[in-house]
Structure formats: C-alpha cells, structure tokens
Amino acid sequence: MRTPDSPRWKFGAATMTLVAAFAAVTACGSDADNSASPPAAGPHSAHSGGSSGPPQPLRAGERFLDLKMAEAYTPTPPEGGTDEYRCQVIDPGLTKAEFLTGTQVMPENVAIAHHAIVYAVPPGGAAAVRKQDAKTPGLGWQCFGGTGVAGAEVEEGDAAWVDTWAPGATETLLDHDAGYKLEPGSLLVLQIHYNLLATDGKPGGSDRSAVRLRLTDGTPQTRELETWSVDGPTDLPCAADESGPLCDRAASIADVTKRFGPDVGEMADRQVEECSGGTPKPGNTQTCDHEVEEPMTLFAGFGHMHMLGRALKVELNPGTPKAKVVLDVPQFDFDNQRLMKLPSPVEVGPGDTLRVTCTHDAGLRKQLPQLKKLPPRYVVWGDGTSDEMCTGIMTVSPRTS
Numbered sequence: 001m002r003t004p005d006s007p008r009w010k011f012g013a014a015t016m017t018l019v020a021a022f023a024a025v026t027a028c029g030s031d032a033d034n035s036a037s038p039p040a041a042g043p044h045s046a047h048s049g050g051s052s053g054p055p056q057p058l059r060a061g062e063r064f065l066d067l068k069m070a071e072a073y074t075p076t077p078p079e080g081g082t083d084e085y086r087c088q089v090i091d092p093g094l095t096k097a098e099f100l101t102g103t104q105v106m107p108e109n110v111a112i113a114h115h116a117i118v119y120a121v122p123p124g125g126a127a128a129v130r131k132q133d134a135k136t137p138g139l140g141w142q143c144f145g146g147t148g149v150a151g152a153e154v155e156e157g158d159a160a161w162v163d164t165w166a167p168g169a170t171e172t173l174l175d176h177d178a179g180y181k182l183e184p185g186s187l188l189v190l191q192i193h194y195n196l197l198a199t200d201g202k203p204g205g206s207d208r209s210a211v212r213l214r215l216t217d218g219t220p221q222t223r224e225l226e227t228w229s230v231d232g233p234t235d236l237p238c239a240a241d242e243s244g245p246l247c248d249r250a251a252s253i254a255d256v257t258k259r260f261g262p263d264v265g266e267m268a269d270r271q272v273e274e275c276s277g278g279t280p281k282p283g284n285t286q287t288c289d290h291e292v293e294e295p296m297t298l299f300a301g302f303g304h305m306h307m308l309g310r311a312l313k314v315e316l317n318p319g320t321p322k323a324k325v326v327l328d329v330p331q332f333d334f335d336n337q338r339l340m341k342l343p344s345p346v347e348v349g350p351g352d353t354l355r356v357t358c359t360h361d362a363g364l365r366k367q368l369p370q371l372k373k374l375p376p377r378y379v380v381w382g383d384g385t386s387d388e389m390c391t392g393i394m395t396v397s398p399r400t401s
Contacts, residue, residue, distance in 0.1 A: 055104055055171045055212060062101060062176075065092060065213040067188070072206040073139045075112060075194035081259045082201040083114070083193065083384040087148055088140030089121075089133050090188045092213065099179030099222055102214030103172045105165030107192070109207035114193040114385050115166040115304075118211060119147055119159035123185035130187075144260040144383050147189050159189060161227040163211075164393065166304065168336035171212075178223040178299070178397060179216065195385040197370040223397045225299070230314055232288035232356040232390035233271035234381050235280045239362045242376035249280065249378045256382040268380035282378075284310075285359045286390060295349035295399040300341045301327030302393040306385055307334050307368055311359040314392035316348065318355045326354070327392050339395075347399070358390035 058064065067090050075084040100120070107113040121129050132141055132149045141148055147159045162180045163172050190211060196204045216222075238247035246252050249268075257265025272280050275288035303312035314327035326346055348354070360379065365371045371386060379388045 053170050055102070055214070056173050058214070059101075059176050059216075061216045062214050063216070065215055066210065067092060067213065068210040069139065069190070069208045071139055072108075072208040074203055074206040075196060076203070077194075077196055077201050078142070079259050080201065081384065082197045082386070083195050083259070085142065085144045085191060085193050085383060086140050087143035087189050087191045089129050090190055090211065092182070092186070092188055094182055094184050094186055096217075097181060097183050098215045099181055099218040099224075100162055100213055101174045101176065101179040101216050103163035104170070104212040104214075105163065105190075106210045106212065107165065107207065108209050109205055110167070111198070112194045112196060112204045112207060113165075113209070114195040115164060116190060116192045116209065117161060117165075118163040119189040119191065120162045120180060120182055121147075121149075121159045121187045121189055122183055125149070125159065126185060126187050129189060143191055145263045147191065149189070161229075164302065164304075166337040167334060169338050171214075172339060173214070174225065175299075176216075177219070177221055178225055179218065180226075181218075181224050182215075193383070193385075197374075197385055223297075225395055225397050228394045228396050230288075230290050230354050230356045230392040230394060231271065232358050233268065233275050233280075233286050234358070234360060234379055234388040234390055235268070235272070235282045235286060236284065236308065236360045236362055236379040236388060237282045238376045238378055239365075242362070244376045246375055246377035249282075249380065252378040252380055255377070256380060256384075256387060260383045264381075264383050267382075271381060284361060285357065287355055287357045288390075290354045290356070292348045292352040292354060293350060295347070296396045297399060298326055298342060298346040298348060298394055298396055300339050300395040302337070302339045302395075303327060303329040303332060304337060304389055304391040304393060305332055305334070305358060305360065306388045307371060308360040308362060308364050308379060308388055309334065309358065310361045310364075311357075312390065312392065313357045314394070315355045315357070316346065317353055327394070349399070354392075354394075356390060356392045360388055360390075 069088060073086060077084045103118060105116045107116060128149050192209060246255060253265055253268050272278060301314060305312060309332040311332055312329040313325060316324045316326050326342060327340060374386055381389060
C-alpha cells in the first residue's frame with residue numbers, strides 16, 4: 001500500500017510515492033469503538049474476519065449510492081506468486097459536485113481479500129483511466145503499487161485515496177461537515193489486493209465486491225479531506241534459528257522485485273535513504289520522521305502492517321515539549337484493522353514532524369499457518385501478505401491559514 005504525493009500537501013523527507021492499499025481509513029469517525037485500540041493480538045489468523053457490517057443510518061441531506069464490480073473476478077497471481085492487486089473502474093454517474101461523507105467496501109470473498117482501496121479520479125483523469133481499462137482483456141487491470149494509471153492526462157487530477165478496507169474494518173463515517181469532494185464526471189478506481197497464500201497461489205474462488213458511498217451536497221462550511229500515508233521502512237532479519245537464501249537482504253529485495261516489479265522493489269532502499277541516510281538498520285523496530293510542509297488538521301488515523309506486525313505509533317514532534325501521540329496501536333491485530341478518531345483535531349504545519357514507529361516480529365512466522373510453510377526471509381517492504389509494511393494512514397484537511 002502506498003500513497004500519492006499531492007501537488008499541494010505533502011510531507012518532506014520521507015514521503016512515499018503511491019502506496020496503493022488498504023482498510024477503512026479516511027474519516028472523522030467510523031464504528032462506535034473507533035477511538036479504542038484494537039484488542040490484544042494473538043497469532044494473527046489472517047482473513048478470518050467477516051465482511052463489513054450494516055451502515056449507520058443516513059443523516060440529514062445524505063444518500064446512499066450502491067456500486068458493484070461489473071462481474072466476478074478470479075485472481076491469478078503473476079510470477080508464481082500468491083498475491084495480485086487488481087484495479088477496476090467504477091462510474092458513480094455523478095452529474096453535480098458532491099461530498100463523500102462515508103464509504104463502505106463490502107468484499108464478497110473475504111478468504112482471499114487482503115485489503116481494498118477506493119480512489120477518486122477527477123474528470124481530468126477519466127480518459128487516462130478508461131484508456132488503461134481498455135488495454136487489458138477482461139475485468140480491470142493489474143496494479144501493484146498504485147492505480148497503475150500514468151500519463152499526462154492524469155496529471156490534471158491525480159487519483160485521490162478516499163477509502164480503504166482491511167479485515168476488521170466497517171463503514172468509514174466522516175463528520176457531517178467534512179468529506180472528499182467529487183466533481184461531476186469523476187470516476188472511482190477500486191483496487192483490491194487478493195492473497196492466495198492459503199492455496200499456494202492456485203485459484204481460490206472468484207470475488208465480486210461492492211462499495212457503498214454516502215453522499216451529500218455539502219455546504220460552504222464543509223471541509224475538504226485528503227488521505228496521507230506516513231510510512232516507515234521494514235528491515236526485519238531472519239530469526240537467529242533461521243537460515244536460507246532469502247535471509248540475505250539483497251536476495252529478498254530481488255525476490256520482491258521479481259514478484260511486483262521495480263517500482264515496488266526499489267521501495268526498501270528508497271525508504272532507507274529517506275529515513276536513515278542510506279544505511280539499513282536491521283531490527284524489529286524501525287522509525288521514520290516526516291517533516292510537515294503545509295498547514296493541515298489531523299482528524300483520524302489508521303495503522304497498517306501485515307502478518308508480522310506487533311505495534312505501530314505515530315507521534316507529533318517527538319522529544320520536544322510539544323510531543324503528542326496521534327495514533328497508537330500497541331497490539332496490532334491483522335484481523336482487526338480499523339480507523340481511530342483522534343480525541344480532538346490536531347493542528348500541524350511547517351516546522352512540525354510526524355514520526356512513525358513500527359515493530360515487527362519474525363517469530364510470528366512459525367505460528368501462522370500461511371507463513372510457516374514459506375522459506376525464511378529477510379523481510380522488507382513489499383506488496384505481498386508475506387512481505388511487510390509500516391504505514392500510518394492519516395485523514396487530514398488542508399488549512400489556508
């Protein structure tokens with residue numbers, strides 16, 4: 001999962017490129033328990049969670065728009081792997097500007113769905129998305145690392161990350177006076193990460209997932225939201241009692257590159273360059289500082305790792321009198337990933353720093369049925385469920401003053 005750089009709002013030193021991935025994020029409120037930390041995690045069962053539950057009632061001025069994949073899709077991971085990222089375009093048929101105040105991804109086949117991301121493509125990028133869709137026979141196109149759409153046409157309006165689903169997530173419900181603005185003629189791109197570890201990469205059934213949008217006309221006071229990813233590296237060596245060819249960092253990066261392409265394969269070294277001056281720091285816990293370059297308000301956060309994740313934290317101005325924890329997942333549970341609303345909005349701007357800290361545990365590999373059959377590896381950033389990520393996905397609103 002990676003996030004897009006925006007022409008207006010971005011973090012400095014360690015802003016990652018397009019992390020395409022994952023769970024019900026972007027919001028100012030989610031389910032009733034969204035402000036609490038996930039329950040204590042045992043060995044993650046992975047994909048055991050059910051699909052999203054029923055939505056909250058509509059509020060004044062809102063309407064639901066139910067959308068579905070055009071047809072069922074059976075994932076076919078490339079390069080003998082167990083993961084496929086598939087994107088498809090969905091036209092919401094908008095004829096006027098509306099605000100997206102809630103989103104609910106409803107995966108049909110949760111046994112193979114690792115996560116899903118919804119991107120909104122402004123009218124200026126619609127032609128490029130249609131062109132990409134037409135290139136590939138069948139439903140959608142393969143899209144490791146992002147939407148898989150590039151070109152001059154998209155630069156007029158880059159795809160905006162507006163929602164994520166992951167195991168444990170329910171409806172993303174934004175504050176009534178805050179949302180993602182969708183212009184008439186906008187398209188949605190639904191990216192789904194399918195994982196077939198349980199079937200060793202062989203077909204694991206089809207999927208025809210759906211998305212429910214909560215829309216409103218908004219008012220002059222409605223705040224426009226954006227989604228930002230605060231990412232950190234993963235440099236998790238094999239455990240002391242493990243050995244094998246992939247316990248070498250360079251060999252593991254080469255394997256990630258083979259499975260997902262050079263853009264994903266270069267991510268591990270890019271993160272090390274941006275977060276620690278180019279020198280890997282092997283170990284269970286990694287950090288990365290992101291300088292805030294523009295004024296914004298933080299509303300909520302969502303922590304994302306994979307099956308070796310233990311804990312994740314995002315801190316504002318660590319080590320200073322202004323230090324504040326804005327996202328804390330002390331016991332990460334892959335099967336219970338959800339949005340956490342900040343107790344109150346936090347204002348940040350130039351001069352502030354956001355630090356993400358992630359702890360992974362190679363020992364979990366021996367406890368998880370999906371991973372224990374795989375060869376040991378030095379774990380780096382990668383798009384597969386057997387790889388890892390370290391991402392604090394933040395819901396923000398730009399400020400003009």
